[in-house]
Amino acid sequence: MVYQDIWAICTKCGKQFVFRIEDQRRQAKRGEEITPPELCPSCRAPARAEQSPRPRSESWSRPAAEQRPGSAVVLGPGPHEGSVKWYNQEKGYGFIVHPSGEELFFHCTGIAPGERPYFPDGTRVTYLVEQTAKGPQAVDVERMDVEKNALDS
Numbered sequence: 001m002v003y004q005d006i007w008a009i010c011t012k013c014g015k016q017f018v019f020r021i022e023d024q025r026r027q028a029k030r031g032e033e034i035t036p037p038e039l040c041p042s043c044r045a046p047a048r049a050e051q052s053p054r055p056r057s058e059s060w061s062r063p064a065a066e067q068r069p070g071s072a073v074v075l076g077p078g079p080h081e082g083s084v085k086w087y088n089q090e091k092g093y094g095f096i097v098h099p100s101g102e103e104l105f106f107h108c109t110g111i112a113p114g115e116r117p118y119f120p121d122g123t124r125v126t127y128l129v130e131q132t133a134k135g136p137q138a139v140d141v142e143r144m145d146v147e148k149n150a151l152d153s
Contacts, residue, residue, distance in 0.1 A: 001028065005078055008036035012043040015145070018081045018126065020099075042145070075102060075136060078128040081144065087119035096125060096138050104129065106138035115142055 003021040010017060019036040027034050037044065080098060087094030092108035106127065108117050119125070124145055127138040 001034075005076065005080060006036065007079060008040075010040035010043055011038045013040060015040050015042070016126075017041060018079050020081075021076070075100075075104075075129045077130075079126050080129065080138075081124065081126055082138075084119045084121060084123040084125060086121050087117075087123075089117055092117070094119060096127060096141070104136055104138040105134075106141050110137060110139035110141055112140045112142040119143070 003024045005021055006019050007016055008019040009015070017040040023037070024034050075098060082096045082098045082104070085095040085097045085103060087106075094106055096104045096106055098104065104127070110127075110130075111117055119141075123143055125141050125143055127141045129136050130139045131137075
């Protein structure tokens, strides 16, 4: 089966989020039908907090492929979610950290139309990945969880 990150819309808050390949594979491994979750990660978080904590022996750990030092995680075209590690407005570039830990370069020319080039450290973003001569680069970078009108004030 071919898996691909896809957009989904939260039934609680109405925000768009990415139904990731990893989540699709997890559903398939459990023998479930592959369907996007009804709630975005932000709306699911309170529900997780209400659950009793897992015993230490069952704690989550990263897959071996993500733990090996120096091994790059290959990202498909996306869409992906991540957070800004840093962005320098004067130089016009910065880096985004994917949830896998992979860091991606992004240039001011890769910012989505209508977005201002203002990305404080930790800003949650969505983006696509484009393969360039210098390696993968984030493009169509857009803020998440921020009203665009709030940025104009």
